[in-house]
Amino acid sequence: MGRLARRLTGRRGDDFTDETEMTELFELNAEQELAAKYNQGHVLVLAGAGTGKTRTIIARAAYLIRQGVDPNRILLLTFTRRAAREMTERLVKIVGRDRVSLMAGTFHHFCLYTMRRMPGRFGLEKTTVIDRDDQIQLMKLIRAEFRQKGEQFPQASELVRLCSYARNTTQPVPEYLSRYTDYESEMADRICEVAVAFDRRKRKNGYLDYDDILHVFAKRLHEDPSTRDQVRVLYDHVLVDEMQDTNPLQWLILDGLRDPAQLFCVGDDAQSIYAFRGADFRNVHSFTDRIPDAVTLRLEQNYRSTQGILDLSNWLLRESPIGYNKILRAHRRAVSKPRLFNFDSDFDEARWIVDDLIERHETGAPWQDHTIITRTGFGARAVESFMVEKKIPYRFIGGVSLLQAAHVKDLLCLIRASANQHDELAWVRYLTMWPGIGDVTAARLIRTMRNQTHMDDAVNALKEELKGRRGIIKGIYLVQEYWDDPAETIRQAGRFLESLLEKRYTNWKVRKKDLDLLTRLAGRHRSLMAFIETYTLDPISTTESERLEEEDLVTLTTAHSAKGTESTVCYLIRVEPGMYPHIRSLGVQDQEEEERRTLYVAMTRARDELIITRTHRPYGPVQMHYSATGTHSAGETVYFLQTLPEKLIDTDFVDPDSTGFDDYDPITPWRRGGDGISF
DNA sequence: GAAGCGTTATACTAT
DNA sequence: ATAACGCTTC
Numbered sequence: 182m183g184r185l186a187r188r189l190t191g192r193r194g195d196d197f198t199d200e201t202e203m204t205e206l207f208e209l210n211a212e213q214e215l216a217a218k219y220n221q222g223h224v225l226v227l228a229g230a231g232t233g234k235t236r237t238i239i240a241r242a243a244y245l246i247r248q249g250v251d252p253n254r255i256l257l258l259t260f261t262r263r264a265a266r267e268m269t270e271r272l273v274k275i276v277g278r279d280r281v282s283l284m285a286g287t288f289h290h291f292c293l294y295t296m297r298r299m300p301g302r303f304g305l306e307k308t309t310v311i312d313r314d315d316q317i318q319l320m321k322l323i324r325a326e327f328r329q330k331g332e333q334f335p336q337a338s339e340l341v342r343l344c345s346y347a348r349n350t351t352q353p354v355p356e357y358l359s360r361y362t363d364y365e366s367e368m369a370d371r372i373c374e375v376a377v378a379f380d381r382r383k384r385k386n387g388y389l390d391y392d393d394i395l396h397v398f399a400k401r402l403h404e405d406p407s408t409r410d411q412v413r414v415l416y417d418h419v420l421v422d423e424m425q426d427t428n429p430l431q432w433l434i435l436d437g438l439r440d441p442a443q444l445f446c447v448g449d450d451a452q453s454i455y456a457f458r459g460a461d462f463r464n465v466h467s468f469t470d471r472i473p474d475a476v477t478l479r480l481e482q483n484y485r486s487t488q489g490i491l492d493l494s495n496w497l498l499r500e501s502p503i504g505y506n507k508i509l510r511a512h513r514r515a516v517s518k519p520r521l522f523n524f525d526s527d528f529d530e531a532r533w534i535v536d537d538l539i540e541r542h543e544t545g546a547p548w549q550d551h552t553i554i555t556r557t558g559f560g561a562r563a564v565e566s567f568m569v570e571k572k573i574p575y576r577f578i579g580g581v582s583l584l585q586a587a588h589v590k591d592l593l594c595l596i597r598a599s600a601n602q603h604d605e606l607a608w609v610r611y612l613t614m615w616p617g618i619g620d621v622t623a624a625r626l627i628r629t630m631r632n633q634t635h636m637d638d639a640v641n642a643l644k645e646e647l648k649g650r651r652g653i654i655k656g657i658y659l660v661q662e663y664w665d666d667p668a669e670t671i672r673q674a675g676r677f678l679e680s681l682l683e684k685r686y687t688n689w690k691v692r693k694k695d696l697d698l699l700t701r702l703a704g705r706h707r708s709l710m711a712f713i714e715t716y717t718l719d720p721i722s723t724t725e726s727e728r729l730e731e732e733d734l735v736t737l738t739t740a741h742s743a744k745g746t747e748s749t750v751c752y753l754i755r756v757e758p759g760m761y762p763h764i765r766s767l768g769v770q771d772q773e774e775e776e777r778r779t780l781y782v783a784m785t786r787a788r789d790e791l792i793i794t795r796t797h798r799p800y801g802p803v804q805m806h807y808s809a810t811g812t813h814s815a816g817e818t819v820y821f822l823q824t825l826p827e828k829l830i831d832t833d834f835v836d837p838d839s840t841g842f843d844d845y846d847p848i849t850p851w852r853r854g855g856d857g858i859s860f
Numbered sequence: 861g862a863a864g865c866g867t868t869a870t871a872c873t874a875t
Numbered sequence: 876a877t878a879a880c881g882c883t884t885c
Contacts (some may be wrong), residue, residue, distance in 0.1 A: 560871095
């Protein structure tokens with residue numbers, strides 16, 4: 182293993198068995214090199230956890246660039262924007278900044294970016310990208326129109342979920358409902374009507390939700406040959422990370438891009454954890470069916486973890502009724518058996534972890550070597566509370582987004598309303614902030630703007646209706662005045678709304694700091710709508726945004742957001758019945774299996790040390806589902822560590838009184854960034 | 861009829 | 876912390 186590779190990965194590289202196995206050019210082993218340089222058409226690389234998946238993709242990009250391929254003609258599709266950033270940075274270190282001009286981002290970013298560059302072809306003038314919350318808000322309006330008095334009707338969030346899932350699996354809603362859900366045909370018909378109304382309403386308001394971004398792009402790509410030709414000639418190589426978590430809609434996009442472009446897709450069926458978004462891990466297996474001349478290559482040597490960590494991970498997969506046919510072999514000599522700690526409560530668990538972190542830090546380990554992995558954001562609240570109390574610097578990836586805070590939304594809705602008279606949700610929110618204006622009046626006011634094509638006419642029409650309430654319009658004019666200076670607009674809008682917000686929120690002083698933060702973030706963007714769009718597509722948590730400049734942090738992350746990352750020391754918390762598998766998945770075998778893979782992903786993040794902690798209290802009202810032995814009544818195991826062999830792990834019980842902490846002050850996820858943050 | 865206040869339930873993963 | 880809901884007030 183050469184110096185370059187060591188520098189690139191930050192790996193210590195002190196215990197590898199064979200230093201000469203890596204080849205000179207990209208520090209790859211033979212399997213990786215074969216994949217990176219493959220040039221005979223489309224490829225699927227099946228790569229187990231820690232086998233150098235990311236490294237191989239980067240090596241391929243570097244190889245192509247060195248071969249003379251124009252970087253602009255390489256498209257790199259990743260699962261998160263964070264992954265795209267990290268991969269781009271690593272590539273820069275190999276080929277130099279001036280040569281890294283390739284397009285790297287998520288499917289959503291790529292599709293939106295491309296559509297924005299050819300607005301005429303996709304009809305996207307003046308559209309606003311909306312997040313899950315806005316989808317649900319809009320659906321509530323539609324649901325209210327369809328639901329009869331006192332009638333049982335699915336919640337708005339459920340309706341959104343149904344529409345979203347159908348779209349991501351490229352099924353018409355009626356077909357999806359009849360095949361995969363239990364709704365009576367009468368109810369199914371009405372849900373279909375709701376779905377149609379939902380789409381119509383989105384179009385009317387100029388909204389694009391996450392699913393529309395992919396759908397509109399894929400549809401045009403397949404239905405309009407001239408658009409397809411125009412897009413398809415842009416790239417020679419499409420590199421796809423985390424292929425196992427792409428859904429049928431994303432496959433349509435890849436299918437539309439290929440030929441002459443070559444696909445290079447990397448994935449691991451055992452790490453597929455996004456079925457709820459329409460992904461199906463079996464899809465990686467059908468790759469060669471869909472593209473008959475494609476080949477499948479494999480990476481099997483694990484460079485990340487110790488054998489002890491892999492033994493436990495391998496055991497977990499072997500216990501599955503599904504044959505994953507996968508055994509990870511460690512390349513490293515170190516063994517380091519995982520450790521399991523049992524606690525009475527999540528308080529005890531949290532303070533032990535925080536205590537352990539402090540001890541490690543005092544003996545020289547940087548904070549950044551440590552990652553705490555949680556199944557749910559809620560499940561991490563005790564840990565987060567103690568980290569705040571003990572002033573441990575941390576970021577929570579997958580935590581509550583800054584843009585979801587009510588006061589931030591208030592401000593952004595003023596911005597959105599100022600840009601688009603048809604942005605119904607933004608207008609409702611802005612107008613109802615004012616005393617005397619509720620839902621009904623807001624809806625009436627919005628109706629007066631409905632037929633106006635131009636923003637100025639719309640505002641004038643509104644002005645007529647609002648005689649004597651000039652303040653409301655003043656906010657709109659203020660935003661429009663500073664429009665070209667995003668940071669200044671946010672600052673001015675914040676100042677303008679202050680008197681309203683002060684009355685509405687009891688802890689305004691703390692919330693006000695978030696608006697300062699928002700102003701700083703906006704300063705990094707050229708336009709306001711681009712700023713909002715960026716953070717809608719790439720939700721940034723409050724802890725992340727507060728700590729943009731800091732490097733040495735403990736990472737707290739959900740297992741889902743941990744995918745694709747690694748850490749020297751990993752704490753897996755609340756690994757108890759009800760959490761793995763999560764209570765909501767019980768009884769549905771596919772979902773329980775996905776939970777197994779989620780735990781597998783979490784375990785295989787660890788390089789040197791894997792510390793598993795749990796409490797004796799099952800999570801949630803899980804007791805009802807379990808007998809004393811942790812099984813369903815039918816007898817199958819519903820807690821993954823129930824049959825854990827002793828030899829795979831060192832087990833400890835920690836006495837609750839062994840550490841000296843103050844009383845527990847539970848922090849709820851939504852209080853984050855409230856009165857709790859104090860470093 | 862609409863606004864606004866107080867009470868209550870809420871709890872999985874995410875582009 | 877927030878939203879939904881029911882109830883009171885204008």
